[in-house]
């Protein structure tokens with residue numbers, strides 16, 4: 001069985017009588033990159049702060065790598081690396097100076113600190129800028145420094161709050177690749193408003209709305225959920241639709257335009273291969289055959305609006 005790095009059980013947090021996080025439970029295993037999604041005010045930051053030990057839950061239990069965060073905070077926090085949404089950088093220091101300072105805060109011995117810094121710089125692509133002042137680095141590089149300080153002590157768990165906000169597309173791509181790579185040997189939780197980021201970087205997703213978890217599943221299941229039971233088909237010459245009558249799981253064929261159709265099928269039984277085979281065998285000139293997917297935005301809106309109307 002995979003050892004769990006985070007176990008959050010029945011977490012709640014009240015601000016006076018306002019319930020910001022309401023009976024939330026989830027876990028994180030090694031090798032998982034968990035995307036934490038939710039609209040503004042949903043309770044993401046409150047949850048992340050509780051996981052990092054910066055905010056006490058009103059009720060519930062958090063175990064970090066088996067250590068109870070309230071009873072054994074030191075051992076638990078040693079397993080955590082945290083990048084807040086605004087990286088906590090001393091910009092008047094060079095990258096080397098800043099990472100040395102962070103290494104000492106993390107309790108890394110003088111003997112091991114150089115090796116730890118070299119490793120973090122290597123993983124975050126910071127070797128070339130090691131002696132530059134952080135203030136003079138681009139936002140993408142500053143974010144890398146923020147990630148480097150979070151992984152310096154080689155924590156089992158990395159918590160990243162909005163790690164790609166404000167970066168340009170190339171920087172976003174680089175940081176996502178880094179997250180994926182780190183995810184192989186660590187457990188990662190990242191919060192984001194960018195829905196496609198979850199598909200790009202994460203193995204699992206959970207959505208929080210009004211303090212409650214409303215979805216918790218793997219990206220594979222999410223992709224399944226995106227299935228609409230429709231396939232768009234376009235051909236060069238006109239098809240004889242009777243040819244498809246023996247495919248039981250096709251419900252209807254809707255004409256969109258000349259030689260372009262929407263096949264409605266059983267959602268659990270995709271006939272795409274059979275459709276392709278028939279078109280190719282009949283020589284109708286297959287131009288397009290694409291499953292129509294529900295977007296992540298549509299799933300998000302339907303889940304959060306269901307909750308609102310409940």
Ligand code: ADP
Nearest residue numbers: 015018020038039040041042043044045046047
């Ligand atoms: P998110 O990170 O998803 O935007 P937050 O966890 O910041 O959500 O906030 C969840 C809810 O708790 C919101 O309604 C917010 O207004 C409220 N809240 C957050 N921090 C405080 C605080 N320190 N005092 C009172 N209410 C707060």
